[in-house]
Amino acid sequence: MKKLCLSLLCGAVLFASGCDSVNHLMTYRSPANMSVQEAEDTFKELSVSGNVFDGAVIVRSAMDDEVAFDAKSSVYDFETGRSVYRTYNLPLNATNLKVDISVQIGQTVFAPSVALLNKEKKLIKMFDFNSFEYRPYNDLVAERLRFKFSLNNFSAGERAVAYMVIFSKEQDLKSFTKVVHPAKLFAISHRQQVPQIEDPLIPHSRLGSMTVVFSMDAESIDTVSDFLDSLKGPIWGGETHQYMTDDDDGSVMPTVSVNADSNIRAVNPAVSADGNVAAVNPAASGSARSTAGTSVASAAAKTAPKAAPGSMMKETENMYNAMIESSVKAGDISKAMQLAAEATNAGSASANDTLNRALRSYRK
Secondary structure, three states: HHHHHHHHHHHHHHHHHHHHHHHHHHHHHOOOHHHHHHHHHHHOOOOOOOOOOOOEEOOOEEEEEEEEEEEEEEEEEEEEEEEEEEEEEEOOOOEHHHHHEEEOOOOOEEEEEEEEEOOHHHEEEEOOOHHOOEEEEOOOOOEEEEEEEEEEOOHHHHOOEEEEEEOOHHHHHHHHOOOOOOOHHHHHHOOOOOOOOOOOOOEOOOOEEEEOOOOOOOOOOHHHHHHHHHHHOOOEEEOOOOEEOOOOOOOOOEEOOOOOOOOOOOOOOOOOOOOOOOOOOOOOOOOOOOOOOOOOOOOOOOOOOOOOOOOOOOHHHHHHHHHHHHHHOOOOOOHHHHHHHHHOOOOOOHHHHHHHHHHHHOOO
């Protein structure tokens, strides 16, 4: 009888705790679905941390980190303003650490910046909010802001990145991110006439949700979206590289060796005064994209050998461009991207531009 009572008691306790967990899941609201005012009110109540490196997440193997900047978060007074943050301690011996940051878009969106620091906690590189690209909703993944890069610490010396801090700058809270209207996405996916509807503007918030994925092996490519994304992102670390001054704002911008048809420039960084920026691997493509708009990144096949850009005969290049435009008009986006990749690999210097122009026209 005592055993029966004890079993019933344990069952009741487990049932109650289970109900609490279910209730939490049922009632919890993602910070991305808070209004700007709700986020501001919550933000004012958060505790202030005196050290941004306290509680750093240690990364020593592949991992996914689901981050919710909510009422349980702490804030830190950065030079760019008070902000919630997430700090990671990265492996100094990493040769190909891939970092993939996805920020949830809801009623609002968190506007992150990414700071890379060496073991002396000195700034090496800053990726501003404009480094993040808007990725529209598809059947597999919700719409989000995304930024990917690879890290090579093996021969970087003092430029090796030991810490990564994700936070938000005060100046980015004043802007919006334009997203594609759901009705347009539906029409595109069903090959219907795209309605003339204004795309929503999502306000930036002090709080939000994001996922940070660290991987150290070859990444599987299962979707067209991932295929495009896998071709983007600067690789930091490795051999010494030359730098030039950006006359527009006086900041230091690393030169990046890319294919002439890639239409990719380096991220314009805010760096330390001495310009101590981790080097760029010249074999990699850099990418800086504005989150406003929905342009599709240039695609290039990874097969080798690859012909030099501009080496394709003009007649052949015109034929490829015509087929790309025809495929987009017919709604066969996958075929158009395959043709662009094939043409680029064969030496076309204009296939990716043609694809982007056709896609922009298709979405209007």
